[in-house]
Structure formats: structure tokens, C-alpha cells
Amino acid sequence: MSLLGFRLLPEQASTIAGQVDALLLFLTAVSAFFAGLIFLAVIVFAIKYRRRSEKEQPRPIHGSLALEIFWTVIPLGLTMIMFGWGAWLYFSMSRPPADSMEIFVVGKQWMWKLQHPGGQREINELHVPVGKPVKLMITSEDVIHSFFIPAFRMKKDAIPGRYNVAWFEPTKPGTYHLFCAEYCGTEHARMVGRVVVMEPDAYQTWLAGGPVPVSPAAAGEKLFTERNCVTCHRGDTAARGPRLAGIFGKRIELHNGETVVADESYIRESILSPAAKVVAGYQPIMPTYQGQVTEEQLLQLIAYIQSLPPPSGEPAPASPATAPGGAQ
């Protein structure tokens, strides 16, 4: 819908877009209705209750319980509808479906770096297949940016030092704007790109088109060896570091009796601040890798750990000096 070439709203190109617009329409309609009602009342009352002569004294008013309940309950009901509807929509936007494909997003001054599950990299461009949910793991390597695709009604901050998750499912092939929606320095306005939604076949062709990529997990495995992580995280019971195979997504016990879920954020923290949450039964001897690995390398290490299959027959009998369970 456009007026003289001017679009009132961006195109609706994701499963959530219509729902976001419906909520926006509801909020606008309620606000417009009450704004109109108040303006009308101001005008009508100003005329109806105007002072007609110098001697006129208004009648005192003692309030009305019924009226007060009426104008309390109705706004309460309306705001609760807004709250409930908004919260429900927020949660559905925050929880990616289990079968999502995962894309890593790293913002930096002033570009978006994206990586596909198979390792294909893109800058300021994202190719995705239509009709498939896409989960984004968003972070930043310098300042706060914000990853914004108006046609998908999707916006999520990219914050240095943490992972933000967002998702969308494109419904229409086409090319859509991608913006940085957080002022991030001189070239903020030029930190733009595009999202290309393709038919699944075309996407497969596109994937196969570029140079042969190294998957994030494979790159992570290489790093894991190069940085000698493997000397401590060997996977046997005598190792100085905890076994990493099969821990991803599991709840693990810490030395102080607390537990934590070994998700992306926990693994990231353990690489950068190893002493923060030490696993039960181990000493805080791991050195920090702060400043030695880039955001992309962190994502690769996480992808590698995520890819490790749990050892068969838990708990693994100690077979000394074997590398952690084979990658992929």
C-alpha cells in the first residue's frame, strides 16, 4: 500500500510482520480514539460550562463513585490487553523455532559481517531461503549497533561482550533493506546492507557458488588445536580442564555448588574470563584469552564445541591422551 509512491509501512515479508502491524494498528487506533474523545470533551465542556455572567457561581460537585470506577476499569482493561498482546508477541519474536538455521552476525564500525552454518561469509548482505526460520546470533566487536530489517519487523541490538538472539522467517522472495539502527559513529548512516530472500533451489545454488568455505565448526577445531586448548581439554578424566564433548546446552555444576547452562554466553565467558564460573572438580588455572581471539573466532570455537557429539556410554571411561570426541 503506497500513496503517490510513498509507503506508509514497509513491505510485510516475514511471518511476524502482519502481527507486529496489527498490534501497532491497535495501539494507534486506541490512542487516536482517546485523543479524539479528549479533544471533543474539551471543546464541548468549554462551551457547555462556560461562565455566562459575572455573578454566576458554579454548583459544587461531590464526585461519583460509579464514574470513577468506569474510567479506571476501562483504561486498565485496555492497557492490560496492550501488555498481554505485546508480551506474547515479544516472546514469540525472542524464541527461534528449533529447526532454525543459524547465522552469526558481528557488527563493527561500520559493516555487518555474517556467516552461514556452512561457513559462507558475507558482508552487508545476507542471502536466505524463503520459508525457513533463520536464527541470528548477534554480537559486536566494538560499540553498540542494531541489526534492523524493517520488512521483517525485526530489530535487535548488537552489543559488545554478549550474544543477542533474534529470528525471522521470510515469506516472500525479494531484496530488503538492512540497517544499523543505533548511532555508532561517523559512518553510522552508511552501515546499511540488503537481505536477499531466495527460492530454496536458488539459495542452494548460491551457497555452492562461492569459494569452498570452511564451516565455523571446522575453523573452531583448527583453532582449538592451534591455541593448545586441546592439551587441557583432552576429554579424559585426568585432564586439567573439563571435557567439552556433549556439554553444549546442558546444565553443569560449578565449584561453588551453583549450576549454569553451557550455552553460547557461558562458553564465551569461560574463554574470556575463565575464573568467573569454574566447573566443579577443577582448579581455576586456565589463562584468559581476552584480546587474543576475535569475535568471529569465539563464534567458531563455540560452533566447534556445539558440534562435538556426546561420548558414547556416559561417563566416558578414561582412555588417556585421546583428543575430544571427533569433530562432526
Ligand code: CUA
Ligand atoms: Cu552501526 Cu550504527
